[in-house]
Amino acid sequence: MMSPLRLEVVVVPVGDVDRSLAFYRDKLGFHLDVDYHPNDRFRVVQLTPPGSSCSVQLGMGLTAMAPGAVDGLCLVVNDIELAHRNLTDAGVTVEPIRHKRSVDWQGDFAPGLDPDRRDYASFADLRDPDGNLWTLQERGFAGRNTDS
Structure with a gap:
C-alpha cells in the first residue's frame, strides 16, 4: 500500500514579498499563516486560500525560479x-x-x-x-x- 501523498504547499516566486503579501491577503482574501523573517536573506510567508487545504509560500531564499515564472x-x-x-x-x-x-x-x-x-x-x-x-x-x- 502506498503512503498518502498530499499537496500542501506550492512556492510562488515573487520579487517584492510585502507587495505580494498585500495582494494575496488583501485582494485575494488568502489567510496569512506564517510570516517568518529571521534575517535579511531569508523570509517565508505562507498563505492559504479560503477553503483550501493547500497553501502558497512567498519569500526570499525559497526558490531559484524567477519572479513571475x-x-x-x-x-x-x-x-x-x-x-x-x-x-x-x-x-x-x-x-x-x-x-x-x-x-x-x-x-x-x-x-x-x-x-x-x-x-x-x-x-x-x-x-x-x-x-x-x-x-x-x-x-x-x-x-x-x-x-x-
Missing part, C-alpha cells in the same frame, strides 16, 4: 461570475470568463460562461503583481442546468 495554478470556485465580480471589486484585474468550446474539448475556448455551467468548463485568468498566472475554474455551481 509560475503559470497554471488553479483556484477552484463554485460560482465563477461571483468570484470574478468579487475580485474585480477588490481591484484585481481578471480576464473575461471563457469556456470550453465543446463537450469533446479540443483545447479551444469560447467567450463567456459554459451554457450548462458544467464542472471544470468555465475559466478566468488573473496575474499577481509579478505576473504569476492563476486560473479561476468553476466546479459545483448550485444553479447548474442538469437536464442536458
Whole structure:
C-alpha cells in the first residue's frame, strides 16, 4: 500500500514579498499563516486560500525560479461570475470568463460562461503583481442546468 501523498504547499516566486503579501491577503482574501523573517536573506510567508487545504509560500531564499515564472495554478470556485465580480471589486484585474468550446474539448475556448455551467468548463485568468498566472475554474455551481 502506498503512503498518502498530499499537496500542501506550492512556492510562488515573487520579487517584492510585502507587495505580494498585500495582494494575496488583501485582494485575494488568502489567510496569512506564517510570516517568518529571521534575517535579511531569508523570509517565508505562507498563505492559504479560503477553503483550501493547500497553501502558497512567498519569500526570499525559497526558490531559484524567477519572479513571475509560475503559470497554471488553479483556484477552484463554485460560482465563477461571483468570484470574478468579487475580485474585480477588490481591484484585481481578471480576464473575461471563457469556456470550453465543446463537450469533446479540443483545447479551444469560447467567450463567456459554459451554457450548462458544467464542472471544470468555465475559466478566468488573473496575474499577481509579478505576473504569476492563476486560473479561476468553476466546479459545483448550485444553479447548474442538469437536464442536458
